[in-house]
Amino acid sequence: MARMNIRISGxxxxxxxxxxxxxxxxxxxxxxxxxxxxxxxxxKRMAPAESYCRVGTERIYDRGELVFPDVIMVFHAQxxxxxxxxxxxxxxxxxxxxxxxxxxxxxxxxxxDRKTLGDLNVKVFNHDATKLALDIGKTELSTNMxxxxxxxGVTKIVSLKSLEGALQERFGKKFVASGGxxxxxxxxxxxxxxxxxxxxxxxxxxxxxxxxxxxxAEKQDDLQLVEx
Amino acid sequence: xxxxxxxxxxxxxxxxxxxxxxxxxxxxxxxxxxxxFYNSELAPNFLTGSEVIREAIKRxxxxxxxxxxxxxxxxxxxxxxxxxAEGYLDEYFRGESEFAVMGQCAGAAFGGHRVFTTTAGPGxxxxxxxxxxxxxxxxxxxxxxxxxxxxxxxxIQPDTLEMYYLLETGMLVWHAETAQDLFDFIxxxxxxxxxxxxxIPIAVCCDGFFVTHTxxxxxxxxxxLTLPPYDPYKAPVPCMDxxxxxxxxxxxxxxxxxNYISYATHASWQQEIRAACERSxxxxxxxxxxxxxxxxxxxxxxxVASGTAVSQSREAIRLLDEDGIKVGLVKIKTxxxxxxxxxxxxxxxxxxxxxxEFNVTGWLARExxxxxxDNERVLVGPHVCGGMTLPSEVIVEQIKIHLGxxxxxxxx
Numbered sequence: 201m202a203r204m205n206i207r208i209s210g211x212x213x214x215x216x217x218x219x220x221x222x223x224x225x226x227x228x229x230x231x232x233x234x235x236x237x238x239x240x241x242x243x244k245r246m247a248p249a250e251s252y253c254r255v256g257t258e259r260i261y262d263r264g265e266l267v268f269p270d271v272i273m274v275f276h277a278q279x280x281x282x283x284x285x286x287x288x289x290x291x292x293x294x295x296x297x298x299x300x301x302x303x304x305x306x307x308x309x310x311x312x313d314r315k316t317l318g319d320l321n322v323k324v325f326n327h328d329a330t331k332l333a334l335d336i337g338k339t340e341l342s343t344n345m346x347x348x349x350x351x352x353g354v355t356k357i358v359s360l361k362s363l364e365g366a367l368q369e370r371f372g373k374k375f376v377a378s379g380g381x382x383x384x385x386x387x388x389x390x391x392x393x394x395x396x397x398x399x400x401x402x403x404x405x406x407x408x409x410x411x412x413x414x415x416x417a418e419k420q421d422d423l424q425l426v427e428x
Numbered sequence: 429x430x431x432x433x434x435x436x437x438x439x440x441x442x443x444x445x446x447x448x449x450x451x452x453x454x455x456x457x458x459x460x461x462x463x464x465f466y467n468s469e470l471a472p473n474f475l476t477g478s479e480v481i482r483e484a485i486k487r488x489x490x491x492x493x494x495x496x497x498x499x500x501x502x503x504x505x506x507x508x509x510x511x512x513a514e515g516y517l518d519e520y521f522r523g524e525s526e527f528a529v530m531g532q533c534a535g536a537a538f539g540g541h542r543v544f545t546t547t548a549g550p551g552x553x554x555x556x557x558x559x560x561x562x563x564x565x566x567x568x569x570x571x572x573x574x575x576x577x578x579x580x581x582x583x584i585q586p587d588t589l590e591m592y593y594l595l596e597t598g599m600l601v602w603h604a605e606t607a608q609d610l611f612d613f614i615x616x617x618x619x620x621x622x623x624x625x626x627x628i629p630i631a632v633c634c635d636g637f638f639v640t641h642t643x644x645x646x647x648x649x650x651x652x653l654t655l656p657p658y659d660p661y662k663a664p665v666p667c668m669d670x671x672x673x674x675x676x677x678x679x680x681x682x683x684x685x686x687n688y689i690s691y692a693t694h695a696s697w698q699q700e701i702r703a704a705c706e707r708s709x710x711x712x713x714x715x716x717x718x719x720x721x722x723x724x725x726x727x728x729x730x731x732v733a734s735g736t737a738v739s740q741s742r743e744a745i746r747l748l749d750e751d752g753i754k755v756g757l758v759k760i761k762t763x764x765x766x767x768x769x770x771x772x773x774x775x776x777x778x779x780x781x782x783x784x785e786f787n788v789t790g791w792l793a794r795e796x797x798x799x800x801x802d803n804e805r806v807l808v809g810p811h812v813c814g815g816m817t818l819p820s821e822v823i824v825e826q827i828k829i830h831l832g833x834x835x836x837x838x839x840x
């Protein structure tokens with residue numbers, strides 16, 4: 201049985217929960233087994249928020265906080281610089297041959313981090329997702345889309361077609377994940393006058409990130425990510 | 429509903445206020461619970477546990493739901509408010525506290541409605557006085573308990589300690605492992621709890637977050653099928669409120685007297701509530717396919733668990749299997765009635781009984797230890813508390829340590 205465990209560490213309001221849900225929905229559309237769930241305290245912007253997405257070739261039973269991930273996505277620099285994650289350091293528990301994707305224009309790791317991750321053959325992809333979101337989506341609220349695209353681009357865990365389907369399902373109809381998430385969904389829907397514009401802009405972010413990430417992955421030596 | 433019953437046909441009062449096959453105002457067809465689950469086309473849906481509660485209530489012909497907004501633990505109460513607006517329930521309103529909510533639920537159930545509510549963690553404890561009151565009054569109310577930590581420092585994460593407090597309230601207590609269980613248990617729970625020879629409240633419990641906030645695949649019957657509504661004429665006792673004879677709780681209060689009759693009444697009634705809980709077995713076994721699920725219980729090492737601990741254990745069993753360690757699994761679905769005979773039978777030949785739990789006390793292990801011979805076979809744990817996850821890798825490690833095997837230290 202093949203399995204990929206994805207841990208997303210972000211801050212409240214960034215859409216980390218939505219990102220995991222979308223990845224899981226897309227994997228489900230691709231005919232894979234998937235489960236996603238969030239982990240947060242009181243719903244509050246800028247507070248640590250994590251979400252987890254498990255994708256596999258067989259039915260997945262375990263759930264909850266992912267202690268041993270294959271892929272870690274860091275949505276905000278403060279996860280690293282201010283230790284806003286549920287584990288310390290943010291990459292604790294990462295499996296051998298894993299992958300870390302960090303939303304940052306600059307390198308945030310120190311020498312110790314680089315050595316620990318290097319010894320485990322964990323690759324680190326610094327991806328300026330917020331800039332990409334502002335350029336293409338015209339709002340930083342699309343950062344999560346750029347991160348999903350990057351994840352899919354490197355890991356190929358979900359197809360672009362299924363991501364588009366998941367996006368339609370999530371934003372095309374009424375959806376309630378929680379009170380906080382619902383109001384954020386409404387906020388982003390208001391930013392775009394038409395639902396279709398929103399979905400298109402988000403999909404553009406995903407697609408652009410996907411190609412950037414694919415190109416990055418091709419340049420890596422010894423990228424041995426688990427395939428699902 | 430208040431149909432004249434002819435004296436010469438005086439037998440059981442027929443539950444003729446609705447017929448199977450009749451349609452309700454939402455154009456749903458009243459359908460037998462067996463037909464809903466076993467003779468209909470179940471379609472897969474990818475939903476959160478909270479949405480699953482909403483979908484279950486849409487198909488349960490609920491009369492009244494009272495809400496105390498408990499988000500962020502679960503959105504279920506808010507989602508039920510939305511379907512009330514769509515026309516699914518007769519009554520829906522907000523109580524001023526969890527205690528008030530449970531009292532209002534009692535009122536609606538005394539009045540003859542099917543009643544559903546939700547609670548979690550500290551809310552469950554705040555409402556606690558009402559649960560034995562519901563049971564003593566024979567009110568078949570369903571409360572969905574989306575377990576979370578109860579202690580200070582506060583936690584909104586899953587912890588099953590609150591279930592321990594519910595065990596002796598006289599209610600039925602079921603524990604769902606997944607969103608699928610949750611959906612099935614809600615519908616089936618109404619039917620079992622409302623049987624005339626049961627007719628006591630039911631707590632359908634699930635682990636918050638791991639079930640309520642997790643997106644998972646759930647197979648559901650079509651929306652045009654719904655349970656037949658509750659039939660108050662099937663109640664085994666008259667409505668026991670303040671005024672209605674023969675009880676008149678406040679007019680003829682046993683509590684005010686201290687004589688043989690009051691003691692005997694209390695003693696027999698409390699036994700009767702527990703007997704009613706035991707009688708639910710015969711309705712529950714065919715509907716849930718047994719009070720426990722068993723897999724490879726002929727093995728020497730068995731994991732016995734309930735709720736999400738079962739899911740974590742399934743994954744641990746996969747990992748142990750890769751190392752050549754064969755482990756069987758017992759999933760407990762009903763905590764009350766407790767499947768004592770079933771557990772005694774399946775653990776008969778086990779040398780090691782592992783009981784992983786999401787609470788600090790290990791109450792399920794204690795329940796098991798109390799009923800099986802040679803109970804030193806039970807490993808109380810591993811358990812986590814306060815909302816921590818229980819990684820499958822930790823269950824594997826603890827089993828290996830228990831068996832005296834070498835393990836690699838987990839790199840966390």
